[in-house]
Amino acid sequence: MCLGIPGKVIETYQENDLLMAKVDFGGVRKRVCLAYVPDAVVGEYVIVHVGFALQKLDEAEAQRVFAFLAAADSLDELQVPSP
Amino acid sequence: MAPLADSFGACPVPKSRYDHITLGHGSGGRLSADLLRSIFLPAFDSSVLASLEDQATLPFDVRGGRLAFTTDAFVVRPLFFPGGDIGRLAVCGTVNDLAVGGVRPLFLSAAFILEEGLPLADLERIVRSMRQSCAEAGVELVAGDTKVVDRGKGDKVFIATSGIGIVPEGRNLSIHAAQPGDRILVSGTLGDHGVAIMSVREGLEFETVLESDCAPLADLTRVMLEACPAIRCMRDPTRGGLSSALNELAVGSNVGVELDENATPIRDEVRAACEMLGLDPYYVANEGKLIAVVPAADADGLLTAMRGHPLGRSAAAIGTVVSDHPGMVIANSPIGGRRVVMMIAGEQLPRIC
Amino acid sequence: MKYVDEYRDGPAARKLVDAIAAAATRPWTIMEVCGGQTHAIVRYGLDRMLPATIELVHGPGCPVCVTALEAIDKAHTLAARPDVIFCSFGDMLRVPGSQGDLLQLKAQGADVRVVYSPLDAVHLAAAHPQRQVIFFAIGFETTAPANAMAVAQAQRRGLTNFSVLVSHVLVPPAIAAILGSPDNRVQGFLGPGHVCTVMGTNEYEALARSFGVPIVIAGFEPVDMLEGILRVVRQLEAGRAEVENAYSRAVRPEGSPPAKALIDSVFEVCDRPWRGIGTIPQSGYRLRETYRDYDAERRFDLGHLHTEESSLCISGAILRGLKKPHECPAFGKQCTPQNPLGATMVSSEGACAAYALYGRHLEVSSPNALLRR
Numbered sequence: 001m002c003l004g005i006p007g008k009v010i011e012t013y014q015e016n017d018l019l020m021a022k023v024d025f026g027g028v029r030k031r032v033c034l035a036y037v038p039d040a041v042v043g044e045y046v047i048v049h050v051g052f053a054l055q056k057l058d059e060a061e062a063q064r065v066f067a068f069l070a071a072a073d074s075l076d077e078l079q080v081p082s083p
Numbered sequence: 084m085a086p087l088a089d090s091f092g093a094c095p096v097p098k099s100r101y102d103h104i105t106l107g108h109g110s111g112g113r114l115s116a117d118l119l120r121s122i123f124l125p126a127f128d129s130s131v132l133a134s135l136e137d138q139a140t141l142p143f144d145v146r147g148g149r150l151a152f153t154t155d156a157f158v159v160r161p162l163f164f165p166g167g168d169i170g171r172l173a174v175c176g177t178v179n180d181l182a183v184g185g186v187r188p189l190f191l192s193a194a195f196i197l198e199e200g201l202p203l204a205d206l207e208r209i210v211r212s213m214r215q216s217c218a219e220a221g222v223e224l225v226a227g228d229t230k231v232v233d234r235g236k237g238d239k240v241f242i243a244t245s246g247i248g249i250v251p252e253g254r255n256l257s258i259h260a261a262q263p264g265d266r267i268l269v270s271g272t273l274g275d276h277g278v279a280i281m282s283v284r285e286g287l288e289f290e291t292v293l294e295s296d297c298a299p300l301a302d303l304t305r306v307m308l309e310a311c312p313a314i315r316c317m318r319d320p321t322r323g324g325l326s327s328a329l330n331e332l333a334v335g336s337n338v339g340v341e342l343d344e345n346a347t348p349i350r351d352e353v354r355a356a357c358e359m360l361g362l363d364p365y366y367v368a369n370e371g372k373l374i375a376v377v378p379a380a381d382a383d384g385l386l387t388a389m390r391g392h393p394l395g396r397s398a399a400a401i402g403t404v405v406s407d408h409p410g411m412v413i414a415n416s417p418i419g420g421r422r423v424v425m426m427i428a429g430e431q432l433p434r435i436c
Numbered sequence: 437m438k439y440v441d442e443y444r445d446g447p448a449a450r451k452l453v454d455a456i457a458a459a460a461t462r463p464w465t466i467m468e469v470c471g472g473q474t475h476a477i478v479r480y481g482l483d484r485m486l487p488a489t490i491e492l493v494h495g496p497g498c499p500v501c502v503t504a505l506e507a508i509d510k511a512h513t514l515a516a517r518p519d520v521i522f523c524s525f526g527d528m529l530r531v532p533g534s535q536g537d538l539l540q541l542k543a544q545g546a547d548v549r550v551v552y553s554p555l556d557a558v559h560l561a562a563a564h565p566q567r568q569v570i571f572f573a574i575g576f577e578t579t580a581p582a583n584a585m586a587v588a589q590a591q592r593r594g595l596t597n598f599s600v601l602v603s604h605v606l607v608p609p610a611i612a613a614i615l616g617s618p619d620n621r622v623q624g625f626l627g628p629g630h631v632c633t634v635m636g637t638n639e640y641e642a643l644a645r646s647f648g649v650p651i652v653i654a655g656f657e658p659v660d661m662l663e664g665i666l667r668v669v670r671q672l673e674a675g676r677a678e679v680e681n682a683y684s685r686a687v688r689p690e691g692s693p694p695a696k697a698l699i700d701s702v703f704e705v706c707d708r709p710w711r712g713i714g715t716i717p718q719s720g721y722r723l724r725e726t727y728r729d730y731d732a733e734r735r736f737d738l739g740h741l742h743t744e745e746s747s748l749c750i751s752g753a754i755l756r757g758l759k760k761p762h763e764c765p766a767f768g769k770q771c772t773p774q775n776p777l778g779a780t781m782v783s784s785e786g787a788c789a790a791y792a793l794y795g796r797h798l799e800v801s802s803p804n805a806l807l808r809r
Contacts, residue, residue: 002472002578002630003361003435006439016593026355026437029290033555036581036695045439047633047686050435051553052582054695055633055686057439062685065663069448107539113774287552355437411795418449418658420481423795428774432526433552435579436471436500
């Protein structure tokens with residue numbers, strides 16, 4: 001399940017007592033409910049499913065898989081780091 | 084491998100479960116094709132109609148060539164969208180159906196069905212847009228009709244346009260003419276129109292700079308055919324998107340199509356909107372683009388000619404005609420796997436899964 | 437698109453494929469639970485890139501497919517009412533009930549509307565006080581925060597013309613049902629990335645322990661899935677059975693506490709029938725008593741519904757990973773995306789639909805020839 005895509009918070013505002021945001025997905029923008037990620041600030045990325053931000057994206061974690069792929073010189077070295 | 088249509092046509096289950104028209108019948112995919120095959124073609128019994136080209140080239144000589152004739156009907160909601168309106172669609176749609184047949188379009192007719200209550204200001208805006216589009220396309224609107232239906236019986240405006248033009252002697256573009264080895268070119272970015280419409284559709288609205296690509300292509304096709312008379316076939320990938328056009332080509336010429344996903348030009352915003360809604364850009368409508376099938380030796384020359392034209396700046400070679408898997412379109416996925424690009428059944432709907 | 441494109445990188449994907457091939461010394465059967473993951477596998481041809489020793493089987497990861505036929509029929513009954521605006525995610529429009537689908541109902545005059553977010557249905561209710569607005573609240577745990585917020589908002593705004601038809605399903609009980617089945621073949625799992633974004637990873641620890649299977653929480657892009665598969669294979673080769681989080685850019689072990697809190701205040705766990713599988717205990721959500729006013733099943737008389745499944749459909753076996761779509765005699769013939777007979781063909785995320793969308797039925801006569809190079 002579930003189509004969740006990453007987008008960047010452009011603006012936050014209140015509507016009907018709900019914390020909302022305008023989120024940019026690669027050039028298209030949509031209103032998204034930010035109630036579940038209230039500490040997200042402009043410029044941060046969130047994962048959005050059916051118009052709701054569910055979580056902030058962690059940049060350091062996002063790089064993890066590429067760091068070890070880049071470090072591997074041979075397949076034997078392709079050690080997956082422990083969680 | 085049997086042509087695509089046969090796999091589903093051989094179904095032993097009793098006839099289609101649809102006995103009313105549904106939205107899927109208008110989406111340019113398999114349901115639309117079924118409607119043609121099961122109702123319209125048998126009724127009208129015309130070999131010209133049955134060849135299923137985008138335009139009818141008639142066995143009727145005129146000075147300089149043969150007469151070509153086409154018709155199209157337009158319904159769109161909303162009437163006015165970023166980059167165009169129903170009037171511009173109505174002119175360009177018919178002009179382009181002629182243009183992709185190598186026809187020089189000359190005259191259009193337009194019939195309007197207007198819903199009671201439509202503001203006159205809207206009608207004026209639509210008609211002004213049509214006039215401007217005709218001027219761009221170099222065609223003259225010479226006949227028309229208007230009818231009004233009761234409030235609630237029509238979706239504000241329906242427009243049907245017919246167009247007539249001339250095919251020079253000796254020119255025979257056809258969906259049946261592709262040969263293994265031929266290259267497939269596209270005139271520009273895919274999915275712009277459909278995404279622009281969706282961006283203003285109730286329930287799905289989003290903000291974007293995207294506009295419909297709606298434009299008349301007759302001048303581009305003129306330039307293309309002058310540079311490359313050997314073009315086998317052209318199509319405009321409207322409803323059903325690139326996928327429908329390529330599948331129709333594969334079936335029409337009984338050839339396979341290999342599509343290079345890395346080569347298909349798609350704007351970032353179109354990609355993003357499709358990701359957001361769970362849509363595949365290959366199924367999204369285009370209203371100012373065409374695909375052209377050309378012998379391999381001529382592909383580079385044609386591409387240069389297209390890129391020299393304002394409506395072909397982002398032209399690209401996106402695929403090849405092959406003798407394998409006739410009737411099927413197979414795409415080389417961006418990461419190296421392969422997948423079949425099936426013709427869409429009905430309408431593509433946004434998804435959450 | 438940032439956080440998307442890099443996970444579709446060809447060279448990175450191929451490096452991971454090679455690593456999987458090097459790591460696997462014997463055959464392994466791995467199940468992905470999410471429909472979105474199934475879709476990615478077939479769309480990118482990932483299973484065809486993997487060594488033949490790795491078999492990917494598809495789980496019941498599509499909440500659209502597993503929505504009980506009875507729930508679909510209830511939805512259709514409600515949508516047909518003239519006083520109702522029936523709102524739904526796009527996925528549900530073509531799901532056939534015992535008699536046709538929502539799109540056909542729309543063709544016959546029902547006011548059926550696609551919405552992107554459950555809040556859009558709430559806005560519609562506010563804008564049309566004289567109509568009843570019903571929202572079809574389906575999904576896994578991923579969609580529960582959104583559906584819960586819609587109900588909470590309707591209550592906060594005092595909207596008496598808004599209600600929901602709830603058919604939520606939960607992933608961990610489904611995994612338990614599959615692993616607990618005597619004919620289970622699944623040895624390792626790719627866990628549901630976005631479900632875990634909401635719920636965290638705790639529930640999966642218990643599953644890994646009790647059944648002795650590795651579960652790697654994975655994302656949805658090719659690099660995510662391949663990394664997940666690599667981690668599962670490494671665990672299997674080493675005889676480990678742990679939960680690993682390979683989607684750590686979005687998943688925290690605790691999930692989203694505010695989302696879980698609102699889900700818990702609006703919904704409670706209940707038994708739920710899964711189309712093609714049967715009732716799985718404690719595998720669904722329903723509205724809590726405090727919100728039962730917003731339950732469309734309470735508000736409207738649904739009459740007596742007679743539901744009838746196709747006898748040809750083998751969805752149950754497909755959803756449990758026992759059979760592949762092309763092993764079903766009806767696949768591509770009586771049962772197509774145009775005329776789906778059952779659960780796994782009805783939505784674009786179901787295994788059968790994914791296979792049909794990407795033309796796998798056309799290879800039955802020459803397996804692998806077309807899609808391996």
